[in-house]
Each structure stands twice: as structure tokens, then as C-alpha cells.
Amino acid sequence: MFKNNKTSLAIFTAFAGFALTGCGGGGSGIDSAPVVTTPVSSSPTWTAGVFEPSNDLKNFCETPRTGNDPFNNNEPYPDQAGSALYEKLWLRSWSDETYLWYDEIADNDPESFATVADYFAQLKTEQLTDSGAKKDNFHFSEPTEDYFQEAQSGVTSGYGINWAFIGDTADRILRVAYLEDDSPASQIGFQRGDTVLSVDGVSINTNTQSGVDTLNEGLFSPTNGDSHTIVVRSNDGAEKTFNVTAGNIEQTPVQNVKTITTVNGLSVGYMQFNSHISIAQEGLIDAVNKFKTDGIDELVIDFRYNGGGLLALSAQLAYMVAGNANVNNRFYYQTQQNDKQPVDSPFPFIDEEIDYSTFFSTGENLPDLNLSKVYVLSTSGTCSASEAFINGLKGIDAEVILIGDTTCGKPYGFTPTHNCATTYYTIQFSGVNSKGFGEYAAGFTPTPTPQFDADVQGCEIEDDFDHQLGDSDEAVLATALFHVENGNCPIRTAAAKAEPANFSSSRESLIPLNMPEQFTQRNMDLTWPTLSEER
Helix, strand or coil: CCCCCHHHHHHHHHHCCCEECCCCECCCCCCCCCCCCCCCCCCCCCCCCCCCCHHHCCCEECCCCCCEECCCCCEECCCEECCHHHHHHHHHHHHHHHCCCHHHCCCCCHHHCCCHHHHHHCCCCCCECCCCCECCCCCEEEEHHHHHHHHHHCEEEECCEEEEEECCCCCCEEEEEEECCCCHHHHHCCCCCCEEEEECCEECCCCCHHHHHHHHHHHCCCCCCCEEEEEEECCCCCEEEEEEECEEEECCCEEEEEEEECCCCCEEEEEEECCECCCHHHHHHHHHHHHHHHCCCEEEEECCCCCCEEHHHHHHHHHHHHHHHHHCCCEEEEEECCCCCCCCCCEECCCEEEECCCCEEEEEECCCCCCCEEEEEECCCCCCHHHHHHHHHHCCCCEEEEEECCCCCCCEECCCEEECCEEEECCCEEEECCCCCCCCCCCCEEECCCCCCCEEEEEECCCCCCCCCCCCCCHHHHHHHHHHHHCCCCCCCCCCCEEEHHHCCHHHCCCCCCCCHHHHHHCCCCCCCCCCCCC
């Protein structure tokens, strides 16, 4: 447990830098002053198997920024004149020092790669899992400005629409999964379940590259201020045309907080939790306080589109669900890093509010529900910190009932690291719960008859886009409510499965909708920096 005294504050500081990779949003920590060094040489060179310390290569940029950093108290940017080779060599050394599987990275000549981005893309393992899937699917980067904008304020660019691909990967059926509150899309009438027919006059089923480019721009990477025409078919069969303008969208990570009374009179708390980002803390606390006041009997947390984020927030939510009596001084998460990194102390369940601008406790105790059981709604987009929530509670023998689909499978973490205006994410640790379990790279699977460690008691049910989230008749929530009253799963007819857009394999179709890497990966997981991180 995390308590507000000098000893535990020091421990919390040591923990504060960890976050789960997979899908989601993050916060910032305290940035130390940049280490100013002199370039090792005016013309650095690559020698296979020889690695200079990454700190000696950091902040020497091909295009150094000038002026002051608005995300670091307007301190001057740390950038110094360097070159693309300096940036590549920093990435090489940093990866060798911190990557979980550093000994599986091929030490290729950085000069043979045209760009820094091309070089970074291959600084990871190419090995496969036993199932034949890539061992590392969570390797990406994004502009540092975008990282801090979202991490500190929950602001992203777009319309406020969260998409989902439906059916097989060769199908191009794109529907609205949910909307951000008060976003351009919600204000003009988009609704969950709307199916895209065309964008700017181009059919969703186009087979031309120019058409696909139009779809990608209009759907996944619109420029702020630009308007696009999107034609959809709504759930009632009506065709609707929307002209929507992209802008800066403030996320609403906690939505649809309500207490539902079942047929037999049980009170069930429900909340939709979309992302473990720092601004969610207040919404989660308000939700838990409402559920306490309402005296709920059971709790349903809708993680269907939650790609992860701050592990600290996940640990706070787990505490607010379970309470002190159920936590009973056991830990939430234990990191496992490569053999070049020190062994960290276990990450605790966190029972106090956090000032996410500093990662220190405010001293305010969190409310809790003292529940020994929780229902979690899931899809293949349930990832990272959301999976840690499931695993962490299972580690203290809390009963987790999983309703929906198998989760994404991301028992890994990283610290977003900034260099030369780019923020990089590379897998740096895995994690286990208080029982030592963390082998869920294939995801947690809901089943009435668990047989394996990654099986979770529950019901498999397809996402229902024909009803709004929070509607008691929506199939996944209805299944959870049925289980609450009957202790088992209803018999249902299987329907088409939904695959969240940010995990879509649609790029395997004839001419794919190639969502930008920044979009797909940043929405999979937002993490947080270490307190000692340099910018």
C-alpha cells in the first residue's frame, strides 16, 4: 500500500516511471535538467558490437529545435547541433541498454538506412511466438509535442470518433465504436454503430490507391481545421451525410457512469472507461463515490476500447474496487527487465490521489468499494494497463468475471523516451502479479470453464454495435447482467466479431486502409516517463 510519508514517497518516486505497453495515454513526470555533453566526435562512426553510452549521444539532432519548450516550464530545448547518424547511434545504444530482448536486435549499420525512423523500426526482435505471431508488436514513435499534448491534457487531433473494423480482415466494414463527449462528431449527430459508406465521395470499398489515400486522410489522419464529408448508414438503416471538421479533441476517458437495477432488484454499477490517462483520475473517483452512495451490489467496468496507459492509474482503480481489506498488503505488479537493469521493488496498489504533474501523492485517500468481485467487459482492444488490472486483481484472489472477447495480450511495458522532437517507445519490461503470473501474451480469454492460467471465468460474446454503450439491452452488458443474476452465461447465437480499428489487420486486404503508425500505436497504449527522464 502507498502511504503519504517520506519513506513511501521515495518508493513511489522509484515506481512512478513505469507504464504498460499496448494501447493507451499517459502523463508526464518531473524532468531533470538536460545533460549537456560534447559530441564524441564531429563524425561519429558505427562499429559492430561497440556501444557508446546513450547519454553521450542524446540530444544531438539533425534539426535541433530552438526556443523554449512549453511542456517543460518554458525551459530551453536541450537540442544541440548533430546529425541523423547521432540520432541513430543514440537509438542503438538506448535500445541495447533498455530493450527487453536487446540480444535479439540485429546490429545493422545505421548508415544503410535512409532515415532515423527507418533505422528505429528495425531495432527490435524479429522472432515469433509459438503461435507464429510477431514477438514484438508494440514498437513505435510519435512527435514529442503530440505525446505531451495528449499526456498532460488528454487532447488528440481528429473528430472525436473511435472506429472499429467489423468482420474478417478482408472486409472493409468500419463502424463508430464510441464518441468523445462534446466532440465535433457527437455534436453533429454521429452515433455508435454508424457504418461508413464513403469519404469525400470515395466508397469505403474502393480498390484504387488514390481512393485509399483519401479514406486514410479523411478517417484516420485529418488535418486540424480541414473538413471532410463522411456518409454513413445508421442503425435504423437511414443514410446520413455529415460534413465534419477536425480539431483538437479533449478525451472523456470515463463515460456512462450509472447504476442499473436488475429484474431481481440488484444494484449494478456500470462505467465505460476508455483510457488510463491522467485526466481520468477525477472521473474514476467521482464514479466510485457515486457507486458507494448508491450502495451497489456488483460493478461492471467497460474496458472494451481501453488500450491501456498509466499503470499508476490502473493500480489506483484496482484499489478503489478492492479496498484495503482485499488488497491485504499484497503488491499489484512486479517488473521484470533485461539483465542490464536493476531489479525494482514491486509496484503497490495505490490508495491515494496522485498529482500527475509531479507523480507525488496529494495526501488525499481514495474512496473504495471493498468488492471481492468485478465484471470486466472486453474486446481484442482491451490492452496493457487494462490487462494489468485484470491480472493484478487475480493476483490477490479477487474474482474477475470477463465478458466479451479475448483481450489483446500485452504483458509488457516501456518508458516513453524523448530525443530530438521524437518520443520513442520500445519494450523494456514485462510484469507479473502477486502470484508471479504474467504469461498472457495471447490475451485473457473469457470462458465458463477455465483450463489455463490465462483463461478467465466469464462469457464470450461479440460486441453489439446496434445498441448504445450503457444500454441494458446491449449484448455484452446484457450478458454481464444475466451473469450477475444467474451466475452463468446465457446461450446466444454467434454473430460477426468486431475488431477495434487500432488493432485492425485490414492492411492484408487487396488495397489496405493503412492507418498511420502513430494513430494505431498511440491509441494502443499511452504510457508515462520516469522521473529521471531527460527531454
